[in-house]
Amino acid sequence: MNASLFAALPATARRGALTIEYRWVGSHRAAAPIAVFLHEGLGSVDMWKDWPHTLCERLGMRGLVYSRPGYGRSTPRAPDEKWPVDFMAHQAHDVLPALLDALGVSAAERARMWLIGHSDGASIALLHAARFAHALAGAVAIAPHVFVEDISVSSIAQAKTAYESAGLRDKLARYHDDVDSAFYGWNDIWLDPAFRAWNIVGELAAIRAPLLAVQARDDHYGTMAQVEAIGAQVPHARVHVLDTGGHSPHRDAQAALDEAIVQFILAPHARAVSA
Secondary structure, X not given: OEEEOOOOOOHHHOOOOOXXXXXXXXXXXXXXXXXXXXXXXXXOOHHHOOHHHHHHHHHOOEEEEEOOOOOOOOOOOOOOOOOOOOHHHHHHHHHHHHHHHHOOOOHHHHHOXXXXXXXXXXXXXXXXXXXXXXXXXXXXXXXOOOEXXXXXXXXXXXXXXXXXXXXXXXXXXXXXXXXXXXXXXXXXXXXOHHHHHOEOHHHHHHOOOOEEEEEEOOOOOOOOHHHHHHHHHOOOOEEEEEOOOOOOHHHHOHHHHHXXXXXXXXXXXXXXXXX
C-alpha cells in the first residue's frame, strides 16, 4: 500500500509529491498499540521479511512498516539530490509525523506507540523520541548511531566496493524500485567528510519515554561506545548487549533480540540500565 505525504508535509519539507510504501501487520488487533518499524540505511518494507509480524505477534501489537523516501517502492531520490548532514532529523521530525498524519494515526494512538528502529532507523527513532518526548510510549534502538566512528566509515566504504563490483547491487535491486537511489543516497552522505561531524548525543537527554538500546559486540558498523553514550545521556534507558548478532541482530540473533524486546516492553518494572 502507498500513502501520499504531499498534503501532510510542511512546506519547507516538500520536494514534489511523495509516495510512501507502507504495510500494516497484525491489523486485526485494531485496538492494540502500534509498533512503528524504522529500517536501516539500505532497508525497505520487504527487507524486514517477516520479523515485524513475528515480533508483533509476541507483543500483541499492530505493526506499521514503511519505506522511507528513496527506498523500496517509495518515491526515489532525484538523481541530482544529495542528502544533507541532518537527513535523519528530517525523517524523524517531518516525514514520520507526516506519515502518521496521512494514515490517520490519532494523538491517543501515538501516546501508546512504540518505535523500533535499526541502524539509521534507530537514530531516527532516538531523534523522534527526543523531539516528541511526551507523545509516544517508548522506543527500541537496535545498533544505533549517535555519532560517526571510524569503523562505520570503513565498513560503508567497503559496502560501496561490494555494490559496484561484488554483486551487492543485484541483491539490493530486488527490494528497491530505484536501487541506485537507495544505495547512493545513504552511501554518499555517510562517506562525505562533512558527515564526520554529525553527532546527536546532546539531543538524547530530552528523551523521556522508556528506551531500550541494543548493541551486539561483533557489530562491524559500530562499537559499544554508541550505546554507552545513550546510557550516559538517558539514565532511565536500558542498555542490552548481545555477544553475537552483528549489525543486524533481528536477522542473525533473532531469538535473543526478540526476548530482550518483549521482556522490556511487556515488563515496565524491569527497565533498569544494564550492560
